Amino acid sequence: MAYITLNKTHFYNNLDIIARKTKTKDKIALVLKDNAYGHGLIEMATLASEYGITKTVVQTQAEAQQIAEYFESVLTLAVIPTAPHPKIRYTINELTSIEKFPKNTKVHLKVDTGMHRNGIAPDELRSAFEKIIAQGLILEAVFTHHRSADELSSEWFWQKQNFASLKEEAKALAQEFHLAPLLFHSCNSAALMRESDFDEDMARVGIAAYGCMDLPPPLDVEGFKPVLSVYAKRNSSRLVKKGQRVGYGGLFESDKEQIVSNYDFGYGDGFFRCLSEKYITPEGKKLLGRISMDNSSFVAEDEELLIFDNASDVAKIVGTISYEILTSLKPELQRVII
Ligand SMILES: *Cc1c(COP(=O)(O)O)cnc(C)c1O
Helix, strand or coil, X not given: CCEEEECHHHHHHHXXXXXXXXXXXXXXXXXXXXXXXXXXXXXXXXXXXXXXXXXXXXXXXXXXXHHHHHCCEEEECCCCCCCCCCCEEEEECCHHHHHHCCCCCEEEEEECCCCCCCCECHHHHHHHHHHHHHHCCEEEEEECCCCCCCCCCCHHHHHHHHHHHHHHXXXXXXXXXXCCCCEEECCCHHHHHHCCCCCCCCEEECHXXXXXXXXXXXXXXXXXXXXXXXXXXXXXXXXXXXXXXXXXXXXXXXXXXXXXXXXXXCCCCCCCHHHCCCCECCCXXXXXXXXXXXXXXXXCCCCEEEEECCHHHHHHHHCCCHHHHHHCCCCCCEEEEC
16 A cells, blocks of 8 residues: 655754754644644654654644643644643633633633634733633633744734734733733744744744745745655556557557556545646656546556655645645555654
8 A cells, every 4th residue: 555654864853953943842832733744643743752842732632632642731722622631731712712611721822913713802812811710721821823924924023013912911911810920822833933033932833843844935944854755556567559548538648658557546545636647756757647546657667656755846736735735645544654
């Protein structure tokens, strides 16, 4: 079966670059949502904890429970628990949800500084503090998310400024209500790389750790290496004659006699079907005809074929972002750490 390799040296190289920015490994909250961006949740949790990562971020309760043992704390982005898990922190995404959290839940309060996706409005901060205290929740952090940190615009500065004044307000409220000092976090990968002197309490880093961050040239950071590669195995080979057609719809017509092999990786595994007739592997093997659900044909004879080793390159051809290429890879594919 087609399989994925995870390059541990590349992963640790990326974490080294990130740790130089955060100044300590302890402030890296590795984002492991969506099966660790397609890399494999348990595999990446294991590698991260071996490296010394103590914090992680996921979307769901199921993900959090699977990896809690590897970390000191897990932040879930969209869970309202029935019974809070001692290691898990839960995000408050709107004011009206506060009353749904059980007493003693450790919460991170998300504030909307301009993305208008999730989080309370800035002018709801005092009201949120009052509700959190009335509900008996433990407020550990206040955080926000950037909408354009990976784009060359002034928006990052604007949201940063919005968050800076909210931090001051939150600190004053924490004092007024006799709360423990709050943690603050706002950076994803792109925002962290733009910081020249990072001074927050943690950074929520995903794509940079996986080595597939695409920033426009002036923001570009050297040295990140893709962790994930996809390999497919040969099902069969045949000599295709001039004029014969390959695959569904006979889309490709051979203009010469050539050996064509079929490999066990298709759109059912996460290969984008729109790459049909367009794709060439990093080793120069040309894809012929349409990609099927479980297989695709290449001008190749190799027993194992490298399909890709850099999701960003594939994303450019598809017209999407590396995140979508990676998270489309099915969990059933075997993950091998190399
Ligand atoms: C996914 C996500 C991140 C990580 O973003 P990257 O660009 O992959 O670093 C950080 N914070 C939140 C709220 C997210 O949803």
